[in-house]
Structures are given as C-alpha cells and as structure tokens.
Amino acid sequence: MSAIPVPRLALPRAGIFRRFASQEALLALAVIGLAIAVGFVNPRFLAYRNLADILLGNAYIAIAAIGMSMVIISGNIDISVGALIGVLATVSGSLAVAGAPTLVAWIVPVVLGVLVMAAQGAVVAYLRIPAIVVTLGMMSILKGGLISVTGGKWITDLPQGFHLADLNLLGVPMPVAIMVVATALAALWMRYSASGRAIYATGGNAEAARLCGVNPQRTVVMVFALHGFFAGIATLVYATQLRVIQSTTPPGLELTVITAAVVGGVSILGGVGTVVGATLAAILIAEITSALVFVNISPYWTDSLRGGLILATVIADIVRRRRRASRGRRI
Amino acid sequence: MSVFAASPGRRVPKWLARHETLLAIILVAALAGLGAFNNRFLTVDNLLNQGRLMTEIGLIALPMTFVIITGGIDLSVGAIVGLSAVMLGYSWKTFGFPLPLAIAFALAVGGLAGFVNGFVITRVKVPPLIMTIATLALYRGLAEGVSQARSVRGYPEWFYGLGQGEWLGVPTQLLLLVVLIVIAGVALDRTTFGRTLYAIGSNETAARFSALDVDRTKVVIYTLSGLASGLAAVVLVSRVTTTRMDMGMGYELDVIAAVVLGGTSIFGGAGTIWGTVIGLVMIQLLKNGLALTGVKGDATIVVIGVALIMSTLIASSLQRRRE
Numbered sequence: 001m002s003a004i005p006v007p008r009l010a011l012p013r014a015g016i017f018r019r020f021a022s023q024e025a026l027l028a029l030a031v032i033g034l035a036i037a038v039g040f041v042n043p044r045f046l047a048y049r050n051l052a053d054i055l056l057g058n059a060y061i062a063i064a065a066i067g068m069s070m071v072i073i074s075g076n077i078d079i080s081v082g083a084l085i086g087v088l089a090t091v092s093g094s095l096a097v098a099g100a101p102t103l104v105a106w107i108v109p110v111v112l113g114v115l116v117m118a119a120q121g122a123v124v125a126y127l128r129i130p131a132i133v134v135t136l137g138m139m140s141i142l143k144g145g146l147i148s149v150t151g152g153k154w155i156t157d158l159p160q161g162f163h164l165a166d167l168n169l170l171g172v173p174m175p176v177a178i179m180v181v182a183t184a185l186a187a188l189w190m191r192y193s194a195s196g197r198a199i200y201a202t203g204g205n206a207e208a209a210r211l212c213g214v215n216p217q218r219t220v221v222m223v224f225a226l227h228g229f230f231a232g233i234a235t236l237v238y239a240t241q242l243r244v245i246q247s248t249t250p251p252g253l254e255l256t257v258i259t260a261a262v263v264g265g266v267s268i269l270g271g272v273g274t275v276v277g278a279t280l281a282a283i284l285i286a287e288i289t290s291a292l293v294f295v296n297i298s299p300y301w302t303d304s305l306r307g308g309l310i311l312a313t314v315i316a317d318i319v320r321r322r323r324r325a326s327r328g329r330r331i
Numbered sequence: 332m333s334v335f336a337a338s339p340g341r342r343v344p345k346w347l348a349r350h351e352t353l354l355a356i357i358l359v360a361a362l363a364g365l366g367a368f369n370n371r372f373l374t375v376d377n378l379l380n381q382g383r384l385m386t387e388i389g390l391i392a393l394p395m396t397f398v399i400i401t402g403g404i405d406l407s408v409g410a411i412v413g414l415s416a417v418m419l420g421y422s423w424k425t426f427g428f429p430l431p432l433a434i435a436f437a438l439a440v441g442g443l444a445g446f447v448n449g450f451v452i453t454r455v456k457v458p459p460l461i462m463t464i465a466t467l468a469l470y471r472g473l474a475e476g477v478s479q480a481r482s483v484r485g486y487p488e489w490f491y492g493l494g495q496g497e498w499l500g501v502p503t504q505l506l507l508l509v510v511l512i513v514i515a516g517v518a519l520d521r522t523t524f525g526r527t528l529y530a531i532g533s534n535e536t537a538a539r540f541s542a543l544d545v546d547r548t549k550v551v552i553y554t555l556s557g558l559a560s561g562l563a564a565v566v567l568v569s570r571v572t573t574t575r576m577d578m579g580m581g582y583e584l585d586v587i588a589a590v591v592l593g594g595t596s597i598f599g600g601a602g603t604i605w606g607t608v609i610g611l612v613m614i615q616l617l618k619n620g621l622a623l624t625g626v627k628g629d630a631t632i633v634v635i636g637v638a639l640i641m642s643t644l645i646a647s648s649l650q651r652r653r654e
Contacts, residue, residue, distance in 0.1 A: 077460065123640070132404065132460055133587075133597055133643050140584050140636030147629035255468045268461040301476040307469025314465055315455050322456075 023265030027280035034287055042294040050290065052173070056165075056241070058286035059175035060085075061253075064234040065260035065278040066186045067117075067227030072258075072266045073190075073273050074223045075203040076124060076131040078117075079254045083142035084231050086249030088113055089239035090146060093155040096162040105162060109239075110232030114225050116142075121224025125217040143249050150247035164240040175237045182233060183279045190275060199223055204271030252303065259310045260285060267317050285309070354594065354609045361613065365620040372623055383502040383570070385615035387412070387563040388582065389608075390508060392589045393515040394555040396607045399590050400519075401531040401549060402599025403459035407448060408560045408586055410470035412579025415441040415564035417474040420483030420574030430490055438561040444470055445557015449550035459553075467583075474576040483574040494569030504566045516604035524548065532599030584632070588639040589614050596650070597643055614638070 039046040064081055071078050088109035096105040120138055124131045169177040190196035198219045201209035206216040239245055264281035266273030288309075289302050366373035391408050398405050419437035422428040428436060444466070452462050496503045519525035527548050530538040539545050560579070568574050593610030595602025617638070618631045 077464075079464075123644075127644060127647070129640070129643050129647060130597055132406075133591070134640060136584060136587065137636040137640035140581075140632040140639075144629045144632035144636065148627055148633070252468075252471075255464070258464060259468065262461075268458065298476070298479060300479050302472070304469055304472025304476045307465060307467075307472045311451075311462075311465040311469055314457055314461055315451065318455055318457055 024274065024277045024280060027264065027277060027284055031280060031284050031287060034284070034291060038291040038294055045291060045294040054286050054290050055179075055283065056173055056175050058282060059179040060234040060238040060241075061256055061260060061286070062179050062279040062282035063182050063237060064231055064253075064257045065264065065282050066182055066275045067230030068257045068261040069264065069266045069273055069275045069278040070186075070190070070199055070223045071131075071227050072261050072268060073203045073271065074199050074220055075206070075269075075271070076220065076223070077258070078120070078131065078135045078224070078227060079258070080120070080135040080139040080142060081227070081231050081257055082251075082253030082255075083139045083146070083249045084113060084116060084228075085235050085238060085253060086247075087142050087146050088232060088235040089242075089245050090150060090155065090247045092235060092239050093158060093162075093242075093245035096158055097155055102159070102161045106164060106236055106240075109235050110229060113228040113232030113235065115228070117228025117231065118221055118225040121221040121227075124224070125220040139254070146247060146249065152247055154247065155245040156243075158243065158245070162240060165237055166240070175241065178233065178237055179279065182230065183275055186230075186275045195219075195222065200271055256282075256285065256306065259306050262310050262317075263313045265317075267321070268314055269318070269321070354592075354606065354613070358609055358613055358616075361616060361620070365616065365623070369620075369623045372620065377619070379497075379500070379502055379505070381615050381619050382505040382508075384619075385611055386502070386504040386508045387567050387570075387579075388585045388589060388614075389611050390511065390559045390563045390566065391556070391582065391586045392607050392611050393511060393604065394552060394559045395586050395590050396515070396593075396595055396602055396604055397519065397528055397552040398459070398556055399587075399595050399597060400528045400599060400602045401552065402535070403452070403549070403553075404463065404587070404597075405445075405448065405459065405553060405556045406463040406583045407444070407466040407470055408556060409579040409582035410467045410474070411441050411444045411557050411560035412564045412567065412582055413474040413576055414444060414470045415561040416568050416574045416578040417478045417576050419565060419568055421477055423486070424483050430487060434565055437565055438558060441561020441564065442554055442558040445560070446550065446554040448557065449553030452553065453546040453549050471576075471580075478574075478576040480576055482576075484572060486568075486572065491569055491572060494566050494571070504570070507566075512604060512608055519604050524551075528552070529600060532596075532601070534600075581632070584635060584639070585614060588635050588642075591646075592638055592642045594646065596646065598647075 035046065035051075044050065064085065068078060068081060091112060092105050092109040095108060096102065100108075116138070120131075120134050123129055123134050165173075165175050167174045172180075190199065198209065198214045201212060201214050202216045202219045202223075209216050209219075260282035261273075261278045262268055262281075263285070264273065264275075264277030264279070266278060285306060288305060289299070292299055292302060292305075362373070371377060391412075395405060395408065415437040418440045419433050422436045423430055423433035426433075448459075448462055448466055451457050452459050493503055493507075498506060519528065527538070527543050527545075530541065530543055531545055531548065535545060560582075563582075564578065567578060589611040590602070590607050591597055591610070592613060593602070593606030593608070595606060614635060617634060621631045621634065
C-alpha cells in the first residue's frame with residue numbers, strides 16, 4: 001500500500017499523561033461519558049438490566065474483534081468472519097441437536113474456525129494473493145454454502161446443557177467472563193511474547209521483520225489461525241445465547257467487527273494497535289446502538305453512525321501518524 | 332509489481348491477447364456445454380434476457396476495471412447503488428421532484444459518493460480498501476436512515492422503458508451498456524487518460540515523476556465508479572419497478588469477480604475492458620446455466636467466490652512463471 005509506516009515497535013512510554021491520551025483511555029472515557037449523557041436524557045438507560053444486556057449481547061463481537069485486530073495489525077484484512085460465524089453457529093447447533101456430546105458441539109466449531117482461517121492465511125502468505133480477494137471469495141463461498149446446504153431452516157429444540165452463555169463463572173455471566181479473559185490473555189501475549197511482537201513487526205515492515213529473524217509468512221498463517229480460534233469462541237458465546245439458530249449469517253457482522261478493531265485504535269496501515277482498545281470499541285458501538293433507542297432516534301440510523309465512526313477514526317489515525325512522522329523529522 | 336509487465340512494449344499485448352483468447356475459448360466451450368445440457372439455454376430470447384440482467388453489474392465493472400488497473404479497489408459500489416436508488420425514490424416521492432430531475436439527482440449523489448472516496452483516498456492518503464470499506468458501511472447506512480427501510484413504488488409508466496423496454500428487439504439498457512463499453516475501451520486504450528492508469532498501476536512514484544497528475548486521475552476514476560453505480564441504480568429501479576434500501580447488496584463481489592476473471596491484475600498495471608466484458612458474460616452465463624440446471628441462487632455465489640479466488644491464483648502463478 002502507500003508509504004508512511006512509522007513502526008512503533010518499542011513499548012509506549014509510560015508517562016501518566018501519555019497513558020491518558022491513549023486510544024484505550026479515550027474509549028473508556030467515551031463509554032462512561034456516553035452512558036452518563038444518555039442517562040440524563042433517559043434514566044432508564046442506566047438500569048442494570050439494560051447495561052447487562054448491552055454487554056451480554058455484544059460480548060461475541062468484542063471477542064471476534066480480538067482476532068480481527070491481530071489480522072489488521074499484521075497488515076491484512078478479513079471480511080469473511082461474519083459468514084464464518086454464521087456457518088460455525090449452524091454447525092454447533094446441528095451437532096447439539098443431533099445428540100452429540102455438548103463438549104463436541106462446543107469444540108468442533110472452534111477447530112473448524114481455526115482450519116478455515118489458517119487455510120486462508122496460507123493462501124495469503126504463501127501464494128501471495130491479497131487478503132481482500134481471498135476473504136471476499138471465502139465470504140461468498142461460506143454464505144452461499146450455508147444457505148444452500150441448510151435451505152434456510154432454523155435449528156430449534158437445542159438441548160438444555162448446550163447453553164454455555166447462560167452459565168456463570170464466579171458470579172460473572174459467561175459471555176462477559178470469556179470476553180474479559182480472552183482480551184486480557186491476548187493483550188498480554190501480544191505485548192510480551194516474541195510471537196506476539198512478531199505480528200507488529202510483520203505489519204510494520206515485513207522486510208525488516210524478515211531481516212530480524214521473524215518469518216512473516218508463518219506469522220501471517222499464525223495470525224489467521226488465531227483469528228479463526230477467536231471467531232470460534234465468539235461463535236460459542238453467540239450461538240449458545242440463542243434459543244433458535246437461524247441458518248443465515250448475521251448481516252453486516254464483518255463490518256461491525258472491523259469497525260470495532262479500527263475504532264479501537266488498530267491502525268489500518270498495520271503495525272500498531274491493541275486488543276484492549278478493540279474490546280472497548282466493541283462495547284462503545286453496542287452502547288451507541290442501544291442509546292439511539294433511548295433518546296428516540298430511529299435505529300435505522302445506526303449503520304450510518306457506525307460508518308461515520310470508522311471513517312472519522314481512520315482519517316484521524318492517518319493525520320496523527322503523519323504529524324508524528326513530521327515531528328520525528330524535525331528532531 | 333513488475334515494471335516490465337505493464338510497459339507498453341512488445342511483451343504485453345501478446346500476453347494480453349493470449350489471456351483473452353484463452354478466456355474466449357473457455358467461454359465458447361461453456362456456451363456449447365450449457366447449450367447441449369439444456370435446450371432453453373441457447374435461444375435468442377434467453378441470451379437477450381441475460382444481457383438485460385447483467386447490465387447493472389456491467390455498468391459498474393467498466394470503471395472498476397480502471398480502478399483495479401491503478402492498483403486500487405472500490406468496495407462501496409453496492410452501497411452506492413442502494414444510496415442512489417433510495418435518493419431516486421425519496422426525492423421523487425417526498426421532495427416531489429419531477430422524475431427526470433430525480434434521476435439526475437440520483438446520478439449526482441452517486442457521483443458525489445464516488446468523489447468523496449477519491450478525494451479522501453488522494454488527499455488524506457487512506458488506502459482505497461479501507462476507505463471504501465468505511466464508506467460501504469456509511470453509504471448503506473445513509474440509504475437505510477433516509478429511507479427508514481421503506482420502499483417506494485408506483486413510478487410513471489415511461490420510466491420502465493429503460494429497464495424493461497427494447498429497441499429493435501434488444502433490451503434498452505443492453506444498448507446503453509454496449510455504447511459505454513466502446514467508450515470505456517477506447518478511453519483506456521487510446522487516450523492519455525487511459526495510459527496514465529497503467530502508469531499509475533505499474534509504478535505510482537514513476538508516474539508522479541513523469542509529471543502525470545496521479546491524484547486528479549484517481550479522483551476522476553473513483554467519481555466515475557460512483558457515477559456508474561448511480562446509473563446502475565436507475566436502471567435497476569426501472570427494471571424491478573421498486574426502490575428498496577438493500578438494492579445492490581453484494582454487487583461488489585460480482586463486479587470484482589468479473590474484472591479479475593477478465594484478466595485485470597489485482598496488483599494493478601494490467602487489464603483491458605474487453606477482458607472485463609468476457610469476464611462479465613462468463614459470470615452471467617454461469618449464473619444462468621446453473622439456474623437452468625436447477626441450482627438455486629445461493630449456490631451460484633459459491634461458484635462466483637471460487638471463480639474469484641481461482642482466477643487470481645492462476646493469474647498470479649502465470650505472472651510469477653514469466654518473471
């Protein structure tokens with residue numbers, strides 16, 4: 001793509017001001033500020049039930065955004081994840097209804113997610129086909145395949161034990177627990193492990209990464225495999241919340257996941273970003289969607305707000321990078 | 332990628348000719364095969380009807396060829412179709428615009444949407460892929476918000492002439508497409524504008540140093556892409572008689588598949604309008620052939636997805652072998 005990348009491989013300096021000016025802190029402030037503002041207009045927004053619904057209903061988007069962040073940081077993109085989650089949910093539900101042990105119904109979609117994504121990663125890395133072409137093709141294969149295999153039938157009568165999302169872990173609802181644990185583990189791994197740093201190196205400058213002993217191809221396959229893993233986990237949270245699984249893909253899901261990753265501060269030029277920001281952004285987007293209802297704005301405007309948000313973040317990111325780059329030159 | 336592969340020297344035209352000949356042979360074989368399988372396929376009526384159905388995709392595929400030749404991409408075309416269609420219906424029904432003015436308004440909105448893409452891509456230097464993913468969400472969202480998901484119908488009778496009428500037995504919009512194909516083909520092959528696109532796609536820095544106005548050219552092609560999507564929206568509304576906000580959903584797949592199948596390199600620097608036309612026809616015949624053999628619509632997008640990946644794979648492995 002175009003020039004510029006200023007790979008910021010070193011850990012950010014830990015000044016207090018810098019901490020507060022980070023994308024993550026801004027997002028956290030936005031999440032809280034928006035809640036208070038909407039609460040003034042309509043106090044019912046702050047009801048525990050509503051806030052819990054926002055978190056529970058959108059935890060799977062945050063989980064999928066973790067993998068998407070890694071893919072974008074490595075300098076790639078994936079638009080097949082929405083269709084993949086739809087397929088995996090159907091696989092999981094069908095297994096459960098067919099009488100497979102619950103554990104199998106939970107594990108198979110995760111394994112399948114890893115395999116599908118790793119295959120795409122291999123085509124991107126070793127056959128050097130742009131990720132957009134591979135994942136656009138895969139999206140239509142998954143989407144079309146799902147509808148033509150199931151005929152659009154709904155899966156009902158899911159067994160009692162299947163609903164993982166209804167369980168609690170130490171008093172915390174499972175979707176939220178999984179979201180927090182997955183985000184924390186992924187954030188630590190990306191920050192402190194060699195293979196985690198390799199993702200930033202590959203996205204910042206693949207050639208430089210190669211010279212530093214990182215294998216960019218293997219890193220890309222790993223990133224896609226992990227993305228598939230998180231898509232599988234996201235599917236579990238999503239599918240086990242439903243009483244009826246529709247054999248279609250949730251429309252526009254890939255865009256929501258990409259928006260969460262980008263708004264969370266993952267630079268679309270690769271090399272920069274954190275998964276904590278992506279999770280916070282996923283929560284913010286869900287909060288905005290819910291807030292519209294409470295301040296009496298038609299929910300039909302949600303998508304354009306989401307589009308505007310992603311556009312504004314992308315432009316701000318690029319302008320900020322350019323400013324930083326020119327400051328670097330002066331010194 | 333390679334500077335040599337796209338220089339207008341001796342090697343390229345030969346290769347392009349080979350690629351298109353290959354495609355044409357596959358096309359004829361596919362025609363014969365489908366015709367042998369099903370006697371309803373190779374009839375004049377069916378073929379003309381397929382021409383009618385492929386026009387909307389075809390209109391957008393022409394500027395998309397330009398965009399991909401420069402190494403860019405436009406994923407927002409389907410959303411622009413939706414936005415323009417909604418603007419057509421909304422301005423006519425709610426603002427009370429006379430229909431010709433509403434049509435002009437829909438085209439203007441499409442052009443403006445494309446211009447915004449091109450402007451931000453060149454001025455802010457947002458990569459085209461990301462810019463058009465963002466505007467894909469934005470434009471579809473605007474279509475949804477403005478229309479509040481309500482459809483518009485009941486257009487005056489004359490308007491349907493464009494999408495349903497015929498002239499000398501040929502569907503009206505197919506004639507429009509043919510005229511635009513010729514214009515686009517000549518523009519790409521015989522004008523400075525067209526050659527500039529190849530220069531940008533093979534080496535943008537070199538193009539800048541050769542005093543080519545890279546940014547303005549890019550703004551023009553993205554605007555053309557939006558304009559063509561607006562035109563496709565008008566044709567589509569006229570053909571199906573209704574305006575809905577979800578119109579054009581998934582068009583980006585068909586359009587990009589047609590262009591890439593037609594031999595335009597996804598890495599930029601190579602491609603022709605004639606290749607795109609063959610790719611377009613192949614995709615439409617594939618859809619039609621599969622439908623006639625009883626395959627449902629959803630399965631055909633699987634085939635298009637496979638065709639997209641395979642044609643890119645084959646093209647890039649051929650290119651690597653040559654180098």
